[in-house]
Amino acid sequence: MNIDLKKLEGIVGSNNLKNDIADCYIYGSDSSVHSGIASVIVRPTTIEHVQQIMRYANAELIPVIPRGSGSGMSGQAVPIKGGIVLDLKLMNRIIEIRPEDMLCKVEPGVVDDDLNRALKPYNLFYPPAPASSRVATIGGEIANNASGVRSVKYGATRDSVLGMKVVMANGDLVTLGSNTRVEASGYQLDRLMVGSEGTLGVIVEATMLLKPIPKFRCLGRASFDKLADAGDTISEIISSGALPSMLELMDNVAIVAVNTTLKMDLPDVEAIIMFEADGKIKETVDAEMTLMKKICEKHNGYEINASYDAGERTKLYAGRKKLFVALSRYQAGLSCTSLADDMAVPYSKMAECAQKIHEIAERNHVVMTAYGHCGSGCMHTKILMDPTKAEQWENAKKAVAEVYDYVRSVGGTTSAEHGIGLSKAPSWKKEKADSLKLLKAIKKALDPNNILNPGKMQDAPDDWVTATRLRYPVAEK
Numbered sequence: 001m002n003i004d005l006k007k008l009e010g011i012v013g014s015n016n017l018k019n020d021i022a023d024c025y026i027y028g029s030d031s032s033v034h035s036g037i038a039s040v041i042v043r044p045t046t047i048e049h050v051q052q053i054m055r056y057a058n059a060e061l062i063p064v065i066p067r068g069s070g071s072g073m074s075g076q077a078v079p080i081k082g083g084i085v086l087d088l089k090l091m092n093r094i095i096e097i098r099p100e101d102m103l104c105k106v107e108p109g110v111v112d113d114d115l116n117r118a119l120k121p122y123n124l125f126y127p128p129a130p131a132s133s134r135v136a137t138i139g140g141e142i143a144n145n146a147s148g149v150r151s152v153k154y155g156a157t158r159d160s161v162l163g164m165k166v167v168m169a170n171g172d173l174v175t176l177g178s179n180t181r182v183e184a185s186g187y188q189l190d191r192l193m194v195g196s197e198g199t200l201g202v203i204v205e206a207t208m209l210l211k212p213i214p215k216f217r218c219l220g221r222a223s224f225d226k227l228a229d230a231g232d233t234i235s236e237i238i239s240s241g242a243l244p245s246m247l248e249l250m251d252n253v254a255i256v257a258v259n260t261t262l263k264m265d266l267p268d269v270e271a272i273i274m275f276e277a278d279g280k281i282k283e284t285v286d287a288e289m290t291l292m293k294k295i296c297e298k299h300n301g302y303e304i305n306a307s308y309d310a311g312e313r314t315k316l317y318a319g320r321k322k323l324f325v326a327l328s329r330y331q332a333g334l335s336c337t338s339l340a341d342d343m344a345v346p347y348s349k350m351a352e353c354a355q356k357i358h359e360i361a362e363r364n365h366v367v368m369t370a371y372g373h374c375g376s377g378c379m380h381t382k383i384l385m386d387p388t389k390a391e392q393w394e395n396a397k398k399a400v401a402e403v404y405d406y407v408r409s410v411g412g413t414t415s416a417e418h419g420i421g422l423s424k425a426p427s428w429k430k431e432k433a434d435s436l437k438l439l440k441a442i443k444k445a446l447d448p449n450n451i452l453n454p455g456k457m458q459d460a461p462d463d464w465v466t467a468t469r470l471r472y473p474v475a476e477k
């Protein structure tokens with residue numbers, strides 16, 4: 001691929017262009033199992049830079065892969081066809097905070113936690129709260145429609161987006177959405193960008209809705225001897241009309257991982273759930289907590305602890321917060337891979353889904369765990385396996401296919417929050433079979449030369465294990 005480095009250097013300056021092999025390799029992967037090689041990494045600092053880069057790439061038919069922090073778990077930011085990796089992390093200004101309008105305007109490279117730190121003095125917060133909030137950028141969160149522990153009450157990223165500025169494939173700058181909570185003026189093009197994973201445009205500014213920090217927060221934890229009981233509890237809490245601000249599940253694999261690797265002492269039971277209520281009025285929070293505790297007890301939940309104290313809450317939640325790290329160290333030789341790692345099912349199927357995950361794992365000789373932001377219907381699983389063994393990949397591939405066949409059969413969806421990218425594409429394409437043509441037509445209309453993050457989502461291969469490079473050196477069978 002012929003890329004005029006001098007031209008790109010002329011746009012962003014030599015300090016903001018990298019093309020040595022180490023950088024190209026590092027920017028070749030994200031937090032998924034996939035890998036590629038970037039041809040060059042370019043770090044724009046202004047919207048004009050992004051426009052100039054896109055004009056050049058579009059004229060020369062060079063792939064451009066927008067990138068935040070690379071924390072995506074489905075291979076979304078992996079440059080499988082090489083090209084320009086557009087690292088947006090230097091565009092990290094909080095442009096304005098408008099407490100009176102409950103909104104802020106930010107550049108795409110602002111990190112979620114940094115935004116929340118800046119909002120705190122205004123007694124406001126930005127709610128989606130993915131577990132990766134320490135690194136994930138607002139641009140990456142919008143492009144993935146990220147969600148998190150508080151989405152059960154405050155929604156996913158899409159519910160916080162008011163508007164944005166986007167540089168299109170041809171370099172044009174468009175302003176989408178508005179500064180208002182409601183807008184009924186035609187196609188919701190800002191929404192189209194949410195979850196578009198860098199395939200339709202580069203988000204260069206975002207206007208986000210904020211919420212007041214609740215005065216009271218109470219977090220509880222309950223133990224269950226049966227995973228099914230925990231699942232039924234979640235389902236009933238939601239249908240009871242209770243309004244949890246967090247409702248999380250951890251199964252025994254997750255509990256053991258946290259206890260052994262992080263030396264915690266979570267109860268060694270089949271499942272625990274964590275539930276939280278928040279609000280301005282303590283009596284209201286008390287009432288929500290009482291209702292949720294009663295539902296836990298009804299489904300045989302016990303050892304129910306709850307606290308308003310920030311330190312106690314941190315302790316109660318610590319295992320869940322550090323779960324990914326714990327799973328990565330679960331057993332020597334096993335890596336924690338993000339395969340079939342997030343899905344959503346209707347609430348009534350939550351318990352069944354958790355159990356299916358375990359059955360499928362056993363049948364396919366891999367270790368799998370069930371946990372997640374179950375209050376919003378999101379179920380996570382990680383496959384723990386030895387990624388250097390070809391037969392483990394075969395097993396994992398079968399397990400992934402079975403999990404997603406099940407999810408689709410009960411009317412669930414392939415990705416709750418970790419996006420489609422490469423890993424989820426095979427199942428997602430089946431799920432969206434009757435709208436694939438439409439998806440492709442939208443991509444073609446907005447990016448006729450197919451330069452924006454090509455080969456992803458609807459255009460991703462059906463068998464990524466063999467059709468894409470993996471981050472692991474896989475031995476022959």
Ligand SMILES: Cc1cc2nc3c(=O)[nH]c(=O)nc-3n(C[C@H](O)[C@H](O)[C@H](O)COP(=O)(O)OP(=O)(O)OC[C@H]3O[C@@H](n4cnc5c(N)ncnc54)[C@H](O)[C@@H]3O)c2cc1C
Pocket residue numbers: 030031065066067068069070071072073076077088108129130131132135136137138139140141142143144145146147148149196197198199201202203204324417418419453
């Ligand atoms: C430990 C861990 C925990 C996680 N927990 C959660 C969780 O709880 N909830 C959740 O939703 N996700 C979670 N994730 C996944 C990930 O953090 C999110 O998908 C996050 O939104 C990605 O942000 P990023 O800045 O790292 O984006 P990247 O990974 O860099 O990019 C992801 C995609 O967004 C596109 N993109 C990035 N910036 C832009 C832009 N400005 N314009 C257009 N496209 C852009 C990229 O092209 C790519 O397709 C987790 C990941 C890890 C590693």
